[in-house]
Every structure is written in structure tokens, then in C-alpha cells.
Amino acid sequence: MPVKPNAACTTCRSRKVACDRRKPKCGFCISNQFECEYAATRRPGVRAGYISKLDRRLVELEQRVHMLEGRNAQDSAPRCGSPTPVISESDIALPRGIFPPGQEIVHQQSNGSALGSSSASAEGETASSHSARFDPLSYPVLSELCAIWFKRYHPWFPILHQPSLIASLQQLKSSKDLDQYLAIKAICAVTLVDYESPLVSLDERSHWSVSLRDSICCQALKQVSLQSLQALLILSNMDYGEGRFEQFWNSIALCKRISSQLGCGTLVKKQVEQLSSSASVPPRLHPLSTTIIDREERIRAYWISEMLDSMSTVDVDWDTGASPPIPNGILPCSDSLWAFPEHIINVWSFGQFRYSSAFSLCIILSTNELWFVHGFLQKTWDLNNTNDRIQWQTEAQKIDERLTAWREEFVAAVYRLINAEFAEEERAEMDPNIVLTNCVLDVAVILLFQRMSTIPREIDPSTEPWQYATNRCIYACDNMVFKVRQMTDEELAVSNPHLVFCFFTVARFYIVYAKTVSADVPSGVRSMAYALLCSGKRWPLALKYENVIRTAISEHRSLISESSLPSRFFDLRYSTLNIKDDLRACQ
Incomplete structure (x- = not known):
């Protein structure tokens, strides 16, 4: 076999x-009778992307220095047995009510005495002293929390400009x-559980996180600004990852309203070039952005609001009011360009390429292709009626053909993207948004067909499954298992919370199919259960779903009527969101 070079031909x-x-000539040049040449493997000068890597490394080192400064400051604070530190309100600006009960910061009275009970036990004094010395909104802690955000969350949620x-x-x-920096406060609320400090326990950090989230939501409701929109979008990850679907949907609905008032949709749809001009389409309550960074952040905020709304409701059978596809909307710029400072981005031209980033690919799938799946699943069908059944099969196949064609386009786009942006990076195909797009696409196929794929006889002995639907679901499940098995434990632990639903959907189908044909539990089920376990290190919803899957595995040989799980879990005519209350009751 000829050795393949690392880069494409010229x-x-x-x-x-x-x-x-391929050498000496690639297939494209042979078929078109072109001259085929490969550039020298070693080129003089600095490698592409080397300067940007140095910039990112410099930022990381600066953040580490700030972190060490903060820890040194905390270490120099009085230890247990020393007088309780007295902190005035002017020293730090914290919203009221963010501290756990009984652990408020001690304020100084006019006579110099400290508020608080003097009869607390030594253990209580130690915990209170540690809590008083830990300020989640201090500059050193915020610096470290922002570093955690850009390392773990930003790769799959790139709505903020890091510089x-x-x-x-x-x-x-x-x-x-901090009132002007709601997005930073939201980052603090999301990443506090990832922050390790000897001064405060995980339970205390979780309490601070919830209190901060509530405070930010109340503050965001009082203003219409890009900061409010970004903060609510960041906090939505907490709601979904903890299984609070109703609160998540309410937050996304509010985000879409704020986005509309800020003119983000007008900017995306009308491709407004004069940033200071007023829009002609109502509602317009605020002027358009005046900087390229503000403009790009509005574009990203608009798309991620629509993307989250579409992905989170693809399983529902009610009218979600999803926005129709935008054929020529402005998409986010490339990830490599988005990492540069503003003065470099200013000289670049936006909107030149349709597939400029993996984030854009995920947006196109969620807002364009899933729209047709939404419309199909929200229709009412009587599958016992022959005419309805035939029409259902016809429409399902048409949408499946559309998704298959888009998958081929997606694979080609990823290949071009890797050649253009990540030619020298290992595991570039495991970019978080590429993985998410793959998984959401597979889940869309499963949800499209599972209603007529396979039903255990114990549930409904009269319904005959459609073998084509079953085969398509099995293909989609196998495809996702193959992709997820390539992810490391660390990647699963910091993955997008919306992958949790994908893992559970695949595991559920495997279990129901194996029970229908009286087969052993497929190995893919255990792979999905392990993926849920790893994701559960950050998202509680994953642990709840993992518990359901483990229970189904242990009871696989039992009758459905004897299972501790609800019977509707084994009936794929019910979506996962239809049975969420049943699953919650059995946990």
C-alpha cells in the first residue's frame, strides 16, 4: 500500500x-487529468497556528499566576483558633443571599464588635471561619473559574469571546x-462545583451555585441586554444537566424573547452590514452592535438559543413552535478565528463559508434538518388505520432520505474542516460539537422510526413491527456506540449535557429490542451505561438515567409486569419525555 502524506495535494x-x-497521484487528479503535486513536508518559518497557540498558552499561564496569588492570599488568612476575620461590605461586592444559612460573612458593626453567635462549637467556628475566608466572587477565584469554563465548557458552548x-x-x-458582568457570575455559578478548595466543601459550593443562579435569574429579568442573554444561556446547562426540563424550557423561551428584542434574529436573517443602522423589522428595542465582537456574540447567542430549543424538544409530540429554517442566515465564524483578539478579527471577513466550524454544522442540523423531524413527530397518526400507516411510512422514509443525504454532506464538510483548521491536531474528529452533531443525527433517526420499530408482545401482541424501521434504528444505535467508544473518560465527564439524552435513547432502544427478540443484552447497552456514569460526574441527570438502565439490565430476563420500571419504558410509542414523570417516580 502506498504511504499517504499528511496533507492534501496542492x-x-x-x-x-x-x-x-495517495501518491504519486491522488484519485481526484487522476480522474480529472490534473497535475498532482504535494508540498514539502517541512516548510520554512513558523507553523500555521503556532502564534495562536503561544497566545493561548500565555493566557493559561497568566490565569495560573492569578490562581496562585489567590491561594497564597487565602493561605495567609487566619487559621483555626485565630480571631475571626472581619470583612466590611466595601471590601467585596456580593449579592445578598448567596451564602449558605449560618455561614454569612461577618460584618463589622460601628462599635467594632462582630455579628454572630459566640456560643458556637469549635467545629462550627472552624467551618464558619473557612467559609468566611472563601469568596466565590473574588478576583483570584473568578480567574480560576473562568479558566475552568474555557477549558471544559467553552469547546462545546462557544458563545463568549475569551480575550x-x-x-x-x-x-x-x-x-x-459584578452587576455589569452577569456572564462572569453565570460562569461562577456553573463551574463552582468543579472548583476544588480546602476552604469549602462540595455541598457548600453547590449551595452557593444554586443561590447565585437564582440571583442571576432575578437580575436578568430586570434588564434586556446581551449580558443577560448570555448569562441565562450559560445557566441553562445547569437546568438541563440536573433534569429540570420545565425550568430549562422556560429559560430558553426567555432567551429567545431577549434575543428578539436585541435584534439578534434581524442581524442573522437580514445580514445587516451597517452595525449602527436601525433594523426595519420589529420588535427593535435596542440599537445594533457597534463592534465586531458584540456582533459575533449576538449571532452566537441567537443560534445557540434556537439550537438548544430544537435539540431539547425533538422528542416531544406537541407543537413546540420551533422556528422555521433560515436558508441564508449568517453563521458563526471559525473556532480558530474566534480565539484571536478583536484587532485581528476586525480585519477578517465574516460569512464567507457555510461550514466554517463544527459549531456551525451542529447549528445547521438542529435548526434546519431537525425542523422536519419536529413537524413529522407532532402529527397525529392512527397507525392501526391502513391508509395512515402507509402515509406514515412514506413520510418517514422521505425524511430519513433527507437525513441520510445531510449525513453525507456532513462527513464531507468535517473532512474539509479538519484539512483546513486542524490538519496537525490529533483526534480532530472528536471535537465536542462534531461528536454532538453525530449523536443528535443518530437520535433523530431513532426517534423518527422507533414508534413502529419493535414492540414487546407483552405490551401489544396485535401490532406488527415494520422491519425497515427496526433496521434503521439498529444502524443508528450501532453508529453512535462506535462514536462514543472513541471518547475518553475525561471527554465524557465534561461533555455537553444534551448527550445524556442521546445515550439514554440508544440504551433504551437496545433493551426493548433485545427483550422483544428474547436476546441477551447487547454490549452497546453497557457502553451507554458507562457513558452515563462518566457524564454523571458532572450532570446529575446522567446518574438518574444510568440507574434506570442498570435496573433494566439486571431485570432483563424478568417479565415486564414484574419489572420495577414502568411498563411504558418498554413501549417505544412513548417518548422519553412522555415517561419522565414515571421514571422519576420509580427512582
Whole structure:
């Protein structure tokens, strides 16, 4: 076999087509009778992307320095047995009610005495002293929490511009006015559980996180701003990851309303080039952005609101009011460009490429292709009626063909994207948004067909399954298992919370299918259960779903009537969201 070079040939690179990289001539050049040449493997000068890597490394080192400064400051605080530190309200600006009961910061009275009970036990004094010395909104802690966000969450939730946020954090160091930085407070609320400190326990950090979230939501309701929109979108990850679906949907509905008032949809749909001009389509309550970063953040906020709304409701059978596809909307810029400072982005031209990033691919799937799945699943069908059954099968196949065609386009786009953006990176195909797009696409196929795929005789002995639907569901399940098995435990632990639903959907179908045909539990079920276990390190919803799957595995040979799980779990005519209350009752 000829050895394949690491880069595409010059002809394929110039024409932006996929290159099979064969030597002496690639397949494209042979079929089109072109000259095929490969650039030298070693090129003089600095490698592409090297400067940006140095910039990112410099930012990481600066954040580590701030973290060490904060820890040194905390270590120099009085230890147990020393007088309780007295902190005035002017020293730190914290919203009321964010501290756990009984652990409020001690305030100084006019006579110099400290408020608090003097009869507390030594153990209580120690915990109170530690809690008083830990300030989640202090600059050193915020710096470390922001570093956690950009390392673990930003790769699959890239709505913030990292250089601009770091600059805002520097301003916050001197002003200490957090009211203008709701997005930073939201980052604090989400990442506090990831922050490890000897001064405060996980339960205390979780309490702070919930209190901060409630405070931010109340503050965001009082203003219409990009900061409010970004903060609510960031907090929505907590709601979904903890299984609070109704609260999540309410937050997304509010985000879509704020996005509309800010003119984000107008910017995306009308492609407004003059950023200071007023829009002609109501509602317009605020002026458009005046900087390229503000403009791009509005575009990203709009798309991620629509994407979350579509992905989270694809399983429902009621009218969600999902927005119709936007054929020529402005998509986010590339990930590599988004990492640069504003003065570099200013000289770049936006909107030139349809598939500029993995994030854009996920947006296109969620807002364009899933719209047809939504419309199909929300229709009312009498599958016992022959005419309805035939029409159902016809429409399902048409949508499946559309998804299959888009999958081929997606694979080609990923190949081009890796060649253009990540040619020198290992495991580039495991980009979080590429993985999410793969999994959501597979789940869309399962949800499209599972209603007529396989039903245990104990549930309904009269219904005959449609073998084509069963085969398509099995293919989608196997495809996702193959992808998820390539993910490391660390990648699963910091994955998008919406992957939890994908893992559970695949595991549920496998279990029902195996019970229908009286087969052993497929190995893919255990792979999905393990993926849920790893994701459960961050998202409680994953642990709840993992418990359901483990129970189903242990009771696989039992009758459905004897199972501790609700019978509707084994009836694929009911969606996962239809049975969420039943599952909650059995946990």
C-alpha cells in the first residue's frame, strides 16, 4: 500500500475538495487529468497556528499566576483558633443571599464588635471561619473559574469571546462591580462545583451555585441586554444537566424573547452590514452592535438559543413552535478565528463559508434538518388505520432520505474542516460539537422510526413491527456506540449535557429490542451505561438515567409486569419525555 502524506495535494487544497492523499497521484487528479503535486513536508518559518497557540498558552499561564496569588492570599488568612476575620461590605461586592444559612460573612458593626453567635462549637467556628475566608466572587477565584469554563465548557458552548472576557475580568479586579458582568457570575455559578478548595466543601459550593443562579435569574429579568442573554444561556446547562426540563424550557423561551428584542434574529436573517443602522423589522428595542465582537456574540447567542430549543424538544409530540429554517442566515465564524483578539478579527471577513466550524454544522442540523423531524413527530397518526400507516411510512422514509443525504454532506464538510483548521491536531474528529452533531443525527433517526420499530408482545401482541424501521434504528444505535467508544473518560465527564439524552435513547432502544427478540443484552447497552456514569460526574441527570438502565439490565430476563420500571419504558410509542414523570417516580 502506498504511504499517504499528511496533507492534501496542492490541486485539492486550491479547489477545496477532499483529497485521498495517495501518491504519486491522488484519485481526484487522476480522474480529472490534473497535475498532482504535494508540498514539502517541512516548510520554512513558523507553523500555521503556532502564534495562536503561544497566545493561548500565555493566557493559561497568566490565569495560573492569578490562581496562585489567590491561594497564597487565602493561605495567609487566619487559621483555626485565630480571631475571626472581619470583612466590611466595601471590601467585596456580593449579592445578598448567596451564602449558605449560618455561614454569612461577618460584618463589622460601628462599635467594632462582630455579628454572630459566640456560643458556637469549635467545629462550627472552624467551618464558619473557612467559609468566611472563601469568596466565590473574588478576583483570584473568578480567574480560576473562568479558566475552568474555557477549558471544559467553552469547546462545546462557544458563545463568549475569551480575550474580551479576560479583559473584562481585569477591569473587574479594580472595580469589583459584578452587576455589569452577569456572564462572569453565570460562569461562577456553573463551574463552582468543579472548583476544588480546602476552604469549602462540595455541598457548600453547590449551595452557593444554586443561590447565585437564582440571583442571576432575578437580575436578568430586570434588564434586556446581551449580558443577560448570555448569562441565562450559560445557566441553562445547569437546568438541563440536573433534569429540570420545565425550568430549562422556560429559560430558553426567555432567551429567545431577549434575543428578539436585541435584534439578534434581524442581524442573522437580514445580514445587516451597517452595525449602527436601525433594523426595519420589529420588535427593535435596542440599537445594533457597534463592534465586531458584540456582533459575533449576538449571532452566537441567537443560534445557540434556537439550537438548544430544537435539540431539547425533538422528542416531544406537541407543537413546540420551533422556528422555521433560515436558508441564508449568517453563521458563526471559525473556532480558530474566534480565539484571536478583536484587532485581528476586525480585519477578517465574516460569512464567507457555510461550514466554517463544527459549531456551525451542529447549528445547521438542529435548526434546519431537525425542523422536519419536529413537524413529522407532532402529527397525529392512527397507525392501526391502513391508509395512515402507509402515509406514515412514506413520510418517514422521505425524511430519513433527507437525513441520510445531510449525513453525507456532513462527513464531507468535517473532512474539509479538519484539512483546513486542524490538519496537525490529533483526534480532530472528536471535537465536542462534531461528536454532538453525530449523536443528535443518530437520535433523530431513532426517534423518527422507533414508534413502529419493535414492540414487546407483552405490551401489544396485535401490532406488527415494520422491519425497515427496526433496521434503521439498529444502524443508528450501532453508529453512535462506535462514536462514543472513541471518547475518553475525561471527554465524557465534561461533555455537553444534551448527550445524556442521546445515550439514554440508544440504551433504551437496545433493551426493548433485545427483550422483544428474547436476546441477551447487547454490549452497546453497557457502553451507554458507562457513558452515563462518566457524564454523571458532572450532570446529575446522567446518574438518574444510568440507574434506570442498570435496573433494566439486571431485570432483563424478568417479565415486564414484574419489572420495577414502568411498563411504558418498554413501549417505544412513548417518548422519553412522555415517561419522565414515571421514571422519576420509580427512582
